[in-house]
Amino acid sequence: MSKKRLSSTLRQQQILDTTLEIIAEKGVGGVSTAEIAQRVGIVPSALYRHFESKEALIDALLDRTHMILFENVRKMTLKKSDPKEDLKSLFLLHLEFIRKNPGMPKLVFSDAAVFGSPERKEKVLSIVKNYMNKLTEIAEMGRQEGNFLQDILPEAVAFSMVSFVQYVGLISNLSDGKTDLGELAEQAWGYIERAILSDHDKG
Amino acid sequence: MSKKRLSSTLRQQQILDTTLEIIAEKGVGGVSTAEIAQRVGIVPSALYRHFESKEALIDALLDRTHMILFENVRKMTLKKSDPKEDLKSLFLLHLEFIRKNPGMPKLVFSDAAVFGSPERKEKVLSIVKNYMNKLTEIAEMGRQEGNFLQDILPEAVAFSMVSFVQYVGLISNLSDGKTDLGELAEQAWGYIERAILSDHDKG
């Protein structure tokens, strides 16, 4: 009933936000125009003033997610103090991010992404690759600048991070938040650390 | 047209096989009674002679998958010759298995599993836990019997294996089989190996 009118650009962002929220709760498959509209406070058909179709909406969300993700990872840098702690804090930043934005990994790793149209898959693949490249780059920088990380495998950092996100996502979804993410992360980090850090970095 | 009648137990297995095939291609969300029936060579409504509903069919498939997976992992054992090679061959067995049964990880890690009913999630969680426990057990045995694997972290093996499956699955799906799984596995193994094997095992 609230005849609040919003400019299209604002409404669009609001719709995308809401959709990501629903994805966080129910996954991409759980998204319906009816629910988006209801949460936004408009009627389903009104969505079509802002997006051509539901698929286009998801694509737009993917694009926006790509940007945000890229922005976020761009800001991450190693502080080259204690390289080991540094790397760990990178992981924790990561964890913090997916905690605050639980919809993003669920969108990127969703069935809709994996089994979508070729264009959709292309899009998702480029997100993942881009992301991993950026992470690899960070690790590479850390290796060059720090005098401790000589034996690091930059690709291993990227690989581990992505695996990490997937794994944490899986477990926390399945166990309905009953699992302590912090603890899970600590544990996972323990394994990952060994893969990333070289012998003399460990002791 | 083919008025071939099959006993229910046979038909049931055939239906489950076909469904898993479709899942491998299109994901759980891509499964329809129409397509199952068509591939099996019967009419959609005939499916209801064998399963109460489509959901029940997926549940049955999950149960069967649980059994097969458990059987498979039960057969895996370390041969305690060269522990490093041994562990690697365990990974390769694993890879081989998911290559031959691409539907299984896609079913277990699907949105339908992750966002399904509480019972469904319970079921999937027990599959994953069971599986990881078994893997942990194997690694533990390897550590006790072999005289090289003293510094192994059994849980790290399980963790790495699951991450591995997820990661390989993701990349191979997204890149449409254009990625060489063998190569990807080699690379991933390189990272994982470092996480699992202790210092003196590496050299």
Place this chain on the structure above:
DNA sequence: TACTTTTGTGAAAGTGAATTCACTTTCATT
């Protein structure tokens, strides 16, 4: 062969969801 049970068929009913469209309301601009 006759009878019963089981499996398969085809049409139809029921569902839920995306999308279209003619119409209305709001807002900015003049």
Place this chain on the structure above:
DNA sequence: AATGAAAGTGAATTCACTTTCACAAAAGTA
């Protein structure tokens, strides 16, 4: 205030499913 464009509404449409049901055909059994 008048006008036009943009945003919102509600009803209707379409579509792809799943599921039900009465009937037919096959297999098993006596």
